[in-house]
Amino acid sequence: MTGSAMDALSVLDRPNSYIGKTVPRPNLDRLLQGRGQYVSDLELPRMAHVVFLRSPHAHARIVSIDADAARRMPGVVAVVSGRELETVITPWVGVLSHMKGLKSAPQRAIAVGRVCWQGEAVAAVVATSRAAAEDAAEQIAVDYEQLDAVTDMRTALDPSTPIIHASLGDNLAFERALHAGDVDLALSGSDAVVEAEFLFGRHTGVTLEPRAVVADWNAAEARLTIYQGTQAPHMVQNIAALHLGLKETQVRVVCKDVGGSFGIKVHIYADEMATYALSKLLRRPIKFVADRVESFNTDIHARDHRCKGRIGVKQDGTITAFEIDDLTGIGPYSMYPRTSAVEANQVVNLVGGPYLTQNYRARARVVFQNKNVMCQYRAVGHPIACSVTEGLVDLAAAKIGMDPVEIRRRNLIADDAYPCTSPSGMKFERLSHHASLTKLLQMMDYEGLRAEQAALRGTKVHRGIGIASFIEITNPSAAFYGVGGAKISSQDGVAVRLDAQGSVICQTSITEQGQGSESLTAQIVGSVLGVSMDRVRVILGDTDNTPYGGGTWASRGAGIGGEAALQAAKVLRANILDVAAAILQSTPAGLDIAGNSVVDAIDGTPRIELSELARIVYFRPDTLPPGIRPELMATRHFVPRQYPFAFTNGVQASWLEIDTETGFIKLLKHWVVEDCGTIINPQLVDEQIRGGVVQGLGAALFEKCIYDERGQLTNANMADYLVPMSGEMPDIEIGHVVSPTLESELGAKGAGEAGTAGAAAAVANAVNDALRPFGVIITEIPLTPQVILTALGRI
Amino acid sequence: MKAAAFAYARATSVVNALELLAAHGDKAKVLSGGQSLMPAMNLRLLSPDLLVDIGGLAELQGVAVKGGTLVIGALTRHVDLLRSAEVALHAPLLREAAAHIAHPAIRNRGTLGGSLAHADPASELPACIAVLDATIVVRAPSGERRIAATEFFKGIYETALLPQELLVAVEMPARGKGxxxxxxxxxxxxxxxxxxxxxxxxxxxxxxxxxxxxxxxxxxxxxxxxxxxxxxxxxxxxxxxxxxxxxxxxxxxxxxxxxxxxxxxxxxxxxxxxxxxxxxxxxxxxxxxxxxx
Missing domain, CATH: 3.30.390.50 (CO dehydrogenase flavoprotein, C-terminal domain)
Known part of the structure; x- marks a missing residue:
């Protein structure tokens, strides 16, 4: 803890504090009135549009490209091949040094000589409009020689399978093994050992606004301005500069409103790199906005895992060990710069995490294949780890005839056992599994639902209850990327200043993609300063005009950026009180700020309005006592140092009904109890959780990128790729347990991914609970009617 | 996802629409509600030279009962099937089916005639009009002909409609009691x-x-x-x-x-x-x- 005791109390307990209150987002009117600043809408003078001609083959040699006819089409500015673009931008390799053994091959902005997935760009067509560029792209003749495609992750490592990148020697990108405790001894001493293979469909984020970038190379300034819908502006700045041979000062990244990100926009894509390079090459602004088909074919995919799991259990319910063997296929390259090993690595880190047993063995293998690249999407690895863990716990409970709640009560880490460390080395500062479970059972009336379920079974109505406890990684320190050599900041900075009319300008390095970064920053700054929120203006998303920092991803905005805002506001407050004390011939300790005025600390009597104080400071400093040098701007940065991650925890429950004749599942209700520490804005937290749950339910029931055996994505459109829609969603009730992190004064942990982490696991457990009378176990998502009917032997 | 260039003609009458179709044959496509046609064009699965927009033709609109027959104009939108008192009374099946067609935005634009002429085997309305023993009225420059609903659908996206013909209405027996x-x-x-x-x-x-x-x-x-x-x-x-x-x-x-x-x-x-x-x-x-x- 930092600061005086009074300050520590004041942040959360000040009168008129916005912390813990649902207040409207400051950006709401702007967005609702259609005045959002989305890159998709941006027009610049002389701007041209790029369309990428993309490979129809999963794996092929490019024999020749004939673009003569395309170049003669109306409106065409240029047709550029990978070879030509290589003169402007260098290739990259998506590896990190702390992922030991992770390998990948050099990837280029546009393919040179060979394409490795259906959708990889082979040429760029730049024209005066997107339509003209699409017309011209149709005129390009590419001669391909098809190569064998590696599509099945299960055979990717077979000696008979072609090696995608010969220089790598095999198709294994990454492997990690872990053994803690003594799993063999534990399993041999168990009363029952249950195993299953869990299958997870490949899916993707489907942002409302596709990826969009406008790159504007100003040759006169030798400076590139990138307008991009990204979660990490400084990361984009670093990487664009690195591969274009520029200094970071020559690159400015501007990121205003973003139409959804979900981790999809935290990476650097080849077509974005190509757009930067094309602007430099052609010396004019170039715009790329992915269309929906391109989004499906090139936005990162995630989750495509097959994970074998084993659990040992004693008759009294004691879980003795967890064991997993996870396999995932990531496409032909490891994504840049965060790598595609992270999801599998997280699975290893997180399996068994809520539970007491210290016996844990894991292996994860990550293989290359000729499909679109996989990487991090909301709740990276968590849904897999949670589904495997919670699926195994339910199987164990069923095996020994114990209620799913009871086995969890007996095995979840006790709420007073912290701090402690998981078998995979994860450090838990303070979690609340038992309090959360107790609250959940109350909210859902567990006993009542069980009675209802039993009664309905008599009428051939099959309902199920599924429970899933989970842990979530938030507020990552440098342990995530920095230690591996990635230039991705784990700290964030906030600058706060008091302007001449007493209003507050706040520049923050976290970004806003709809989760409420702007709101939470204003709430914190307003509360700490004693200023009303309408006086606080938050500026984000501009590398020229904000402190340096990481951005918004990995549930870090509130916990890290929020703490920086708190600390900066505290300094500014102290500075204001110093000046006020001089003006009022008082002492800083005798004064406070409340309601936009400096007030008497004891009785709250207004002494001087902030606008008046600012007037004196900026326009009549001559009237201040000698020696007073007001500093009405303060900057602070924050990064967690004590714990690599601020783990959160929670538990979800699903209540659903299965039509066993049609295989259709009706979600009746969903509950979440979550502990993200200090809650800054309850509505934003709850809506984040609900949105996350919906994405998890999409994975559970609907979403899957369906590839054929030739590596063709066969459902790259919104009619065939089924995103969850409101009509199928249940009411989602949310409760909280609050265990603030002591690493920061704010005490906030992340809340952005909790919903996604456990939703599918709860649904899968509920489905198996509903199907128990049929003796059927399903460990595959999405749980489509076809899957259900097949398992039931109806078809 | 931008459609290839095409010419556009807003038909001023059914006769005018038929003239345009006669002049351009299968290079023309009739634009009604556009809910299937426009996505197909944006995906460049279809690239007609000419769109003949019949959306403004009042003579293709309206629901009426004539004698014992319910006549529904080709431009009747799905939302109209949901709201029409005549449909509710004489062909409630159509109203029930329309509630299952896509979403409000699509129901506000999509038309009965368009759905039947498109002949997607997964769509609701073709099955309904077959069940209701309906007759499809089509017009060509040479005159009008009537096709039994059961004879109209020939396969996936295939119908008995000729390139020069326009589907103008659907007729069906008004519901008998019972x-x-x-x-x-x-x-x-x-x-x-x-x-x-x-x-x-x-x-x-x-x-x-x-x-x-x-x-x-x-x-x-x-x-x-x-x-x-x-x-x-x-x-x-x-x-x-x-x-x-x-x-x-x-x-x-x-x-x-x-x-x-x-x-x-x-x-x-x-x-x-x-x-x-x-x-x-x-x-x-x-x-x-x-x-x-």
């Missing part, structure tokens, strides 16, 4: 294309079907007026009778497989629909659950 209707479909999400669906019209006397028309959709290349219905007509329906009808139905079906359902699953769902339909129409829940075991 008809009962059933509509149900299975779709992954509300508003999605059905995996399997059934529209049915029945006349029930004394707990028996004296007439039964079963129009299955999404289980073949066109709506199927199931012959299995004859097994259920003028008999006392028992689980055995129903099982026999279901077996007949399976023999009639030739469903395609796709990402949502295999042919076997579609056959299975068609039988479930049959049982649920019969159980609902006869108000005999025992038939549904009894047959399921």
């Amino acid at each position: 008809s009962a209707f059933f509509f149900q479909e299975y779709a992954r999400r509300h508003g999605d294309y059905a995996i399997a669906g059934l529209a049915a019209r029945a006349t029930i006397d004394d707990g028996r079907f004296s007439d039964l028309r079963l129009g299955f959709f999404a289980v073949g290349d066109r709506p199927l007026l199931a012959a299995a219905a004859s097994k259920l007509t003028n008999v006392s329906v028992t689980p055995t009778v129903l099982a026999d009808a279901a077996a007949t139905l399976v023999d009639e079906l030739d469903p395609q497989g796709d990402q949502q359902a295999s042919p076997a699953m579609r056959r299975h769902l068609a039988q479930v629909l049959l049982r649920r339909c019969v159980a609902a129409l006869l108000a005999r829940p025992d038939l549904e659950t009894g047959a399921a075991q």
